[in-house]
Amino acid sequence: MIHIDFRDPRPIYEQVYDALRNLIVSGVLAPGEKLPSVRELASTLAINPNTIQRAYRELESDGYLCSVPGKGSFASGSDAARSAHRRELLDRFCALAEELRAAGVSDENMIRAIRGGERT
Numbered sequence: 001m002i003h004i005d006f007r008d009p010r011p012i013y014e015q016v017y018d019a020l021r022n023l024i025v026s027g028v029l030a031p032g033e034k035l036p037s038v039r040e041l042a043s044t045l046a047i048n049p050n051t052i053q054r055a056y057r058e059l060e061s062d063g064y065l066c067s068v069p070g071k072g073s074f075a076s077g078s079d080a081a082r083s084a085h086r087r088e089l090l091d092r093f094c095a096l097a098e099e100l101r102a103a104g105v106s107d108e109n110m111i112r113a114i115r116g117g118e119r120t
Helices: 012-025 038-045 049-061 078-102 107-114
Strands: 065-068 072-075
Touching (some): 012 049, 012 078, 038 049, 049 065, 049 072, 078 107
Antiparallel strands (some): 065 072
16 A cells, blocks of 8 residues: 655655555545554554654645544545645646746746647
8 A cells, every 4th residue: 555665765754645645646545435543554554653643634634634533534535635636736836837937947938848849
């Protein structure tokens, strides 16, 4: 389900976050499907439960999970997960566009590149 690479420079909670987000967005975890408990996943991955808790908390705040007190955490409905993923991608795209503008790339050149045209 999730693979942790201890040589990856990213924090472990980010690796868990990314892995679970990808499972939700790709549909491997169906909308409404229950995720393993924090303790269960921490035990399976042999990492601190606080690390899993942080990943779950961030997934919930970003719209990929919903938690039900006493019941557990569940994958959000596909529309909510897709919407959160699109929002995240657009945020990254806007940051990259600003960086390109700062490097002197015109909006017209960026639009051409997006459309698959010439990249100058």
